[in-house]
Each structure stands twice: as C-alpha cells, then as structure tokens.
Amino acid sequence: MALDVELAEIRDFLLAHPPFESMAPGAVERLVRRLRVEYFRRGTAIMVPGRDNLHLFIVRSGAVDMHDAVGTLVDRGEVGTCFGSTTLLGGNPSTFSVVAIEDTLALVMDAATFAELCSNAPGFEEFFDSQRARRMAGAVALQQASSSGSAVLKTRLRDMVKREPVTVGLDATIRQAAAVMAEAGISSLLVMDGERLAGIVTDRDLRNRVLAVGLDPAGPVSAVMTTEPVTARADGLAFEALLEMVGRRIHHLPLVEDGRALGVVTTTDLMRLEHANPVYLAGDIAKQESGAAIAKIAARLPSVVESLVAQDASAADMGRIVTTVGDAIERRLIALAEARLGAPPVPYCWVTLGSRARMEQALAADQDNALIIDDAATSADKEYFAELARLVSNALVEAGYPTCAGDVMATNPNCRLRLKKWRKVFTDWMTAPVPEAILRASIFFDMRPVAGDASLYAELAEQVRTQAPTSARFLAHLAGAAVLNEPPIGFFRGFVLAKEGAHRDTLDIKRGGIGAVVDLARVHGLAVGSPAQNTDERLAAAVAAGRMDAGRGADLRDAFEFISYVRFRHQAARVRAGQAPDNRLSPDELSSFDKRHLREAFAIVRSAQSTLGVAYGTGKLG
Numbered sequence: 001m002a003l004d005v006e007l008a009e010i011r012d013f014l015l016a017h018p019p020f021e022s023m024a025p026g027a028v029e030r031l032v033r034r035l036r037v038e039y040f041r042r043g044t045a046i047m048v049p050g051r052d053n054l055h056l057f058i059v060r061s062g063a064v065d066m067h068d069a070v071g072t073l074v075d076r077g078e079v080g081t082c083f084g085s086t087t088l089l090g091g092n093p094s095t096f097s098v099v100a101i102e103d104t105l106a107l108v109m110d111a112a113t114f115a116e117l118c119s120n121a122p123g124f125e126e127f128f129d130s131q132r133a134r135r136m137a138g139a140v141a142l143q144q145a146s147s148s149g150s151a152v153l154k155t156r157l158r159d160m161v162k163r164e165p166v167t168v169g170l171d172a173t174i175r176q177a178a179a180v181m182a183e184a185g186i187s188s189l190l191v192m193d194g195e196r197l198a199g200i201v202t203d204r205d206l207r208n209r210v211l212a213v214g215l216d217p218a219g220p221v222s223a224v225m226t227t228e229p230v231t232a233r234a235d236g237l238a239f240e241a242l243l244e245m246v247g248r249r250i251h252h253l254p255l256v257e258d259g260r261a262l263g264v265v266t267t268t269d270l271m272r273l274e275h276a277n278p279v280y281l282a283g284d285i286a287k288q289e290s291g292a293a294i295a296k297i298a299a300r301l302p303s304v305v306e307s308l309v310a311q312d313a314s315a316a317d318m319g320r321i322v323t324t325v326g327d328a329i330e331r332r333l334i335a336l337a338e339a340r341l342g343a344p345p346v347p348y349c350w351v352t353l354g355s356r357a358r359m360e361q362a363l364a365a366d367q368d369n370a371l372i373i374d375d376a377a378t379s380a381d382k383e384y385f386a387e388l389a390r391l392v393s394n395a396l397v398e399a400g401y402p403t404c405a406g407d408v409m410a411t412n413p414n415c416r417l418r419l420k421k422w423r424k425v426f427t428d429w430m431t432a433p434v435p436e437a438i439l440r441a442s443i444f445f446d447m448r449p450v451a452g453d454a455s456l457y458a459e460l461a462e463q464v465r466t467q468a469p470t471s472a473r474f475l476a477h478l479a480g481a482a483v484l485n486e487p488p489i490g491f492f493r494g495f496v497l498a499k500e501g502a503h504r505d506t507l508d509i510k511r512g513g514i515g516a517v518v519d520l521a522r523v524h525g526l527a528v529g530s531p532a533q534n535t536d537e538r539l540a541a542a543v544a545a546g547r548m549d550a551g552r553g554a555d556l557r558d559a560f561e562f563i564s565y566v567r568f569r570h571q572a573a574r575v576r577a578g579q580a581p582d583n584r585l586s587p588d589e590l591s592s593f594d595k596r597h598l599r600e601a602f603a604i605v606r607s608a609q610s611t612l613g614v615a616y617g618t619g620k621l622g
Contacts (some may be wrong), residue, residue, distance in 0.1 A: 062104025
C-alpha cells in the first residue's frame, strides 16, 4: 500500500538526515507510521531539567536552543536535529532544557520505538552514542570553565580569615597596643568601642606617628589610630578588596559582618593567593634542612589543591602539580638522608611507582617506591640502602604520605634490588606470568626515576618496552586483571555502593573509576611498546599505533578527565570542611549533572573493558 503524500514527505525528510539516511527506505516507511507530529509555539519549554523525558524529537521545521543544568547554551538545533536521546540512553530525569526559539514542528518517537531501532537498525545507536561522547567532552570543559579565573578573582574574603581578630579597647595605651601586636605577631590591631569597630592601628602608624615624632607611648592608642577605617564585606571577593586597597593606598582591610569585626585582610594575604602554586611550594621545600620543616611545608599542599579546583585547572594539571610537589619532597628527603649517611657506596636510582610515576597523583596518596641498585653493590652495601630507605620512608610518613598497605616500598628488601635482579624479576613476570602475581606486580609497570642515577632505570625501562609487546600471555593476564576492575555502576545504571563498614553507601571513585582506565591504558601502552607512563599518553600511543579507534581513545581520555576532576573536587571539599581527603564519594554530594556524566563515563569504561576482554580472550585464561 502506497504512503499518502504527507507520510511520503516525512519519509523523504528522514532519509535526508542522519541517522535515518543510512536506513533502508522500507524500514523508514514503517517508522513513519509510528511517529507523531507535534507543534511547539516559540518560547515553549520542550524539555526541562529535573523532568523525565520519554521521547526522541526530530526538528521538522523551526529551531530550538539547548541549555545545560547551569543555563549555558550548549547547542542550537535546526531542521533535522534530534534531541532527547540523552535521557533515552542514559536515564531520567533530564539535565538539559530545550526551548523552541521559533515556532517549531517536531516528529516525536516513543521510547519503545527508539529502543527497537537501537537494537535492529545498523549504526542507529552508534550515532547517538557519538552524541553522548561529545556531551562527555563538553561536560569536562564545563566543569573546568565553571570555576575559571585566578584565585584572587574567585576567593571570598571570609575564606581568607584564619584567626579571630586581635583587638584592644579605646582605653588602651600606645605601649599596650604595641605589646599586643608584638605578642600576636601581627602588623595591625583593631581598636574597639565595645562591639563597634572604632579604628585600626598598624605597625606603620607606630613607626610614623609615634617613634618618628617622639610621641609618649603612655598616651592613648586612639590618638594614633585611623578612625572609622575603610572596611569590606566578608562575602566580598578578593579582587574587589585588592582594588579598594590599591585605590586608597592602604595595606590592611578589616572585614565586618552584621556590624561585627571578623578579622583583617592584608595586601600580603591577597598576593599570597597567587603564590599558592607548586613553583613556590617546591622552592620552599628545596630550602628546608629537616624532615619536620619539610612536613610543615607539605601541609600546604591540600590548600593548593583546593585553590586549583576553584580556578580553571584540569584534573590532568592538578595531578601533575600534586606529583611535582611530591617529587620535590621525596628528592629533598633523599638528599638529607644522604647527607646524614654519607655518599652512597655505589650508584642507585630511587624510583616512584603508581600514580606518582604516571604524574597523576591526587591527595590521600600513600608511599609507592623502590630502589634500583648498581650491580657492583656488595652484601656489605645492603645496610646503607636499607637505612636510606628507612630514613626517607619515616620522613615521608611525617610529611603526610602513609606507608603502603601492600608494602610496595624501598624499605621492603624485595623492592630494593640490584639491576640484574630487577631484570630477572621483570623477565619472569613477562615470560611466565601467574595471574595473582601479575595483579600484585602491575604497579611496577608504572615506574619513573626521582633521584639518583637515572641510567639504571633507563636500562630496565628499555627491557620492558621491547619485551612486553611480544609477551602475549603476560598481556592477556594483565588484560584479565583490567577487565575484572569493574566501574561502580550496576546493570540498571545505578551506582554500586559499599553495603557495610565505615564506607557504607559510598562509591570508590579511585578503584573502579580512575583505576579502571589506568589498567586499560597500561595494557594498551605496553602492547604497543610505548615508553609512556601517563594514562593519557598511553591511550594516545595506542590510537597512534592503530590498536585503538580514535573515537574510543578520545572517549576514554574524556571519561578519565571527568572522573578524576570529580575526585579532586570531592577532595577539595573535604579539605575545605576540615576533613581528611579520600576517594569515597556519597551520591548525595553529586549533582544530577555529575551523576549523569559519571554514569556515562563509567559506561564508556565498561564498553572499553568488554572490547579488551574479547581481544585477549580473558574469559578463557586458566
């Protein structure tokens, strides 16, 4: 039976636009009868964040604007555009709004028809999966852009107040005021009339208005204070305060809230915001002469991460920054240990393992390190390196890096070997792999030199680079371990949470999220003989070698960045709340935007694991 004219026009329209253009004309004819046409007047909200959507819309005429959950325009849909697939593939409710910006006609497809086409029409689901992948890349960009700007542009003044205001009353003498300032180690003092801020006196006032003119210090402080000083709102931004202080040529700005003094911000405080970076931190570490002094500097690292999250740093950038600081701490501690023990009897290389080796370290990291010792070492030399490892490890604990639960540290004799022995260990892993041993050993395939003779590491790394690609059974066992590290997402796309214990009702974003991508990238990187340790670089190498589709590689890199960013943001929030950073997230702290895109990221990882498992036949390994 022939289609009537209107249905035939719709059929021809669909055949002219993706993804329907790749479908057989007969299939499209059958589809047309299952669609309905709906009219939306200009300004009509077709989809709303927080509301369920059970349809795919195809714009027949007119146009729509699509905004994300924070109101940012993410796309403009004109004739032929499809929207609504996000909820059909990823689950409700919608995190996007879609509004008709012109009078619009849309072809409307129900969820059952959409699911049927995804199962039966070649390329149909892939088309919408690619849209979802583009949304993942957009989500990564949005997470970073939403907090863009330097620290001085984003920081609230109340967040800069670290102590209660130091004050004296109006009846205090100049000498008394100076004594209070000296005892508190401050450069300004608030003078109070009861609960009211009456004035401020600074060290410059004492210098210019007292000492320079020979004023009697027994006189009242009110005689030299600045009365009714300029103040700022506690909720004001740091850059506003900086502009105010520069414009008025003042160096101290009292903060008030509801008439109550909260503290004082100085120009030095504001400038220090821009110094909360690894260059300054690493420079300070290099100057310290004791483990205790280094530990004091290392304690600033969580605040640096908190500041970076508030700026436009990517997770990759933050990982490199945390790693850079960690390297600086470890190098300085090694130098101090050598100064105490004397010069090493033979060359050695101190290597870091795991996330630090990959330049991807976050907060809440423990120690993972080892020693490669020159083959000329004698039995008598063992004690030197055992003591070196002990001194450095103990100092690392003091600096905030706890010992490794798996004892993967240079203090373990099995992680403190001569080069010849290391070469044999790696050869055994790659030529006669045992599944359980490979699972424990995988961290050693993420290795980077930190201090000492890097040529020792280079020899071992070159052996791995050339031998791994030909070690098929080793790679298969490594792939099997990677596939078993499943993302924390269930069959119905719900998060898999811990059911008991201290971490009940939380998900481990490190193990099955970040760790799952790390495991995948490690297999691919070793298989193509890449010298890279970094996850992003390993994925790029796999794509360049033709081992991984470029689209899959881009998806995994975006997923890794998004998951890692959510972890850094979670850790920064815990730092801000005065809690120890960790890797356990409660779904309650995630926005609907986060939940949606974490599900999509985990789905990308699971799909990549499935492909890896098929490629290596991991289900057949004995």
